[in-house]
Amino acid sequence: NLQVRAMLHKLGLSLDLACHLADQYFPIQGFASKFMERHANIHRSHGGSKAHIFHAFYGRKETLQRVMRYVRQDYIAFGLH
Numbered sequence: 001n002l003q004v005r006a007m008l009h010k011l012g013l014s015l016d017l018a019c020h021l022a023d024q025y026f027p028i029q030g031f032a033s034k035f036m037e038r039h040a041n042i043h044r045s046h047g048g049s050k051a052h053i054f055h056a057f058y059g060r061k062e063t064l065q066r067v068m069r070y071v072r073q074d075y076i077a078f079g080l081h
Contacts, residue, residue, distance in 0.1 A: 001028045010078070 004026045008018035024032065031037035058064050074080075 001026045007074075007078070 001022050004022040005015075005018045008021055009015050013021070026032065031040065058067070
């Protein structure tokens with residue numbers, strides 16, 4: 001949440017708006033929506049730990065490549081490449 005706030009603020013949003021959006025979509029506790037809560041609980045109910053869910057999602061080469069393409073410009077903009 002704090003990283004999202006900082007990123008949004010660095011992109012030019014006011015600190016108040018950056019905090020609001022980070023809290024709304026990346027809450028420190030709980031879930032951003034009932035849909036996201038159900039989504040997470042479905043995976044947990046099938047025996048998946050957080051690590052298992054993470055590896056199941058990002059362990060797919062195609063998924064990882066798409067994520068990296070999606071965030072590439074962000075990394076360049078923040079000098080993280």
